[in-house]
Amino acid sequence: MRLESGRVERCFRAHKNKRFTIVCVEIRMAWMWKRKSLIATSLIVAVSIFVVVVNYSEKPYFLLQPVFGQTFSNRWMFSKQPYKAFKPHPGYVSVPKQEPLKLHCELCSIVSSSGQMLGQAAGPKIDRSPCIWRMNNAPTRGFENDVGRRTTLRVVSHTSVPLLLQKPQHFFGQGNDTVYVVWGPLRNMRKDGKGIVYNMLRQAVDNYPHARIYITTEDRMNYCDMVFKKETGKDRIQSGSYLSTGWFTLILAMDMCKEIHIYGMINDTYCKTEGNKKVPYHYYEAGSRDECEEYLLHESAPYGGHRFITEKSVFTKWAKTHAIKFFNPSWHKL
Ligand SMILES: *[C@@H]1O[C@H](CO)[C@@H](O)[C@H](O)[C@H]1NC(C)=O
Numbered sequence: 001m002r003l004e005s006g007r008v009e010r011c012f013r014a015h016k017n018k019r020f021t022i023v024c025v026e027i028r029m030a031w032m033w034k035r036k037s038l039i040a041t042s043l044i045v046a047v048s049i050f051v052v053v054v055n056y057s058e059k060p061y062f063l064l065q066p067v068f069g070q071t072f073s074n075r076w077m078f079s080k081q082p083y084k085a086f087k088p089h090p091g092y093v094s095v096p097k098q099e100p101l102k103l104h105c106e107l108c109s110i111v112s113s114s115g116q117m118l119g120q121a122a123g124p125k126i127d128r129s130p131c132i133w134r135m136n137n138a139p140t141r142g143f144e145n146d147v148g149r150r151t152t153l154r155v156v157s158h159t160s161v162p163l164l165l166q167k168p169q170h171f172f173g174q175g176n177d178t179v180y181v182v183w184g185p186l187r188n189m190r191k192d193g194k195g196i197v198y199n200m201l202r203q204a205v206d207n208y209p210h211a212r213i214y215i216t217t218e219d220r221m222n223y224c225d226m227v228f229k230k231e232t233g234k235d236r237i238q239s240g241s242y243l244s245t246g247w248f249t250l251i252l253a254m255d256m257c258k259e260i261h262i263y264g265m266i267n268d269t270y271c272k273t274e275g276n277k278k279v280p281y282h283y284y285e286a287g288s289r290d291e292c293e294e295y296l297l298h299e300s301a302p303y304g305g306h307r308f309i310t311e312k313s314v315f316t317k318w319a320k321t322h323a324i325k326f327f328n329p330s331w332h333k334l
């Protein structure tokens with residue numbers, strides 16, 4: 001996943017050098033949000049064309065004809081790399097430098113950790129999307145045909161950080177360009193030496209300097225709580241619940257991804273539907289509690305539960321105004 005500002009910047013540099021000939025075209029599209037929960041009302045297309053004298057050293061020439069329509073072949077628009085960097089997001093900052101996360105993707109496939117993934121053979125389709133997001137320590141090895149191989153970003157709960165650190169070379173080792181976005185309460189994430197999870201991440205970056213680890217800021221955590229209250233009318237803390245990693249993932253994805261495909265997530269009525277499939281809560285924990293049992297237990301836990309089912313009903317609502325599609329099982333838009 002490309003976090004740098006990309007080709008246009010390189011063209012600028014090339015222009016200064018005046019050594020190569022190149023035509024760079026960049027179309028920048030951004031959906032503008034009119035109101036928080038309304039989808040984009042306008043599309044900004046900014047086109048800049050630079051003609052310069054150049055050659056390109058690291059890669060073969062890339063020449064784009066300044067003819068719109070023809071220029072942006074499928075290969076370019078839907079290349080494996082996200083085609084442009086997006087404006088920095090202040091809600092997620094790197095460890096330890098606190099630089100904001102810069103990320104934009106045309107299509108993010110979010111792979112849930114649910115047992116619904118098993119036996120669906122969605123792996124090849126998932127691997128064809130430009131960006132693939134996973135959660136916590138959900139493995140790919142041994143499950144490639146169902147969940148795919150590639151991982152561009154992981155959203156990780158503070159409680160799962162120790163699980164990643166059991167295999168630090170695998171997750172953070174050199175050659176791994178996965179971006180990690182960790183969420184957690186301030187008490188664990190504080191940077192003054194008292195945040196136990198922050199300290200672990202700091203240590204990981206010391207040991208693996210190439211690791212790209214970001215944490216969710218305190219403001220952003222509060223924002224995610226606020227969204228829960230706005231959508232459900234319930235105060236997250238007073239109602240004794242924790243937001244799930246899925247919640248944080250979807251809020252991040254709605255800011256970073258133009259289109260979102262979610263794999264393996266059930267809807268809010270699934271567990272009440274006759275004949276629903278019994279699957280393990282996590283695809284990588286065979287024999288663990290059934291998904292629906294786990295969901296129902298959490299939904300009614302007086303304290304410390306995730307409101308998975310409530311969250312799903314909010315996702316249903318978001319899917320009406322955002323480009324979100326659900327696969328395996330698929331959801332109908334109401
Ligand atoms: C990078 O980490 C992911 C886990 O997020 C793992 O599946 C993948 O194999 C690793 N890649 C490399 C090149 O080590």
Ligand SMILES: *[C@@H]1O[C@H](CO)[C@@H](O)[C@H](O)[C@H]1NC(C)=O
Pocket residue numbers: 267268269270273276329330331332333334
């Ligand atoms: C929710 O899932 C159930 C079970 O798969 C299905 O019968 C129902 O149509 C789904 N509802 C929506 C809105 O997708």
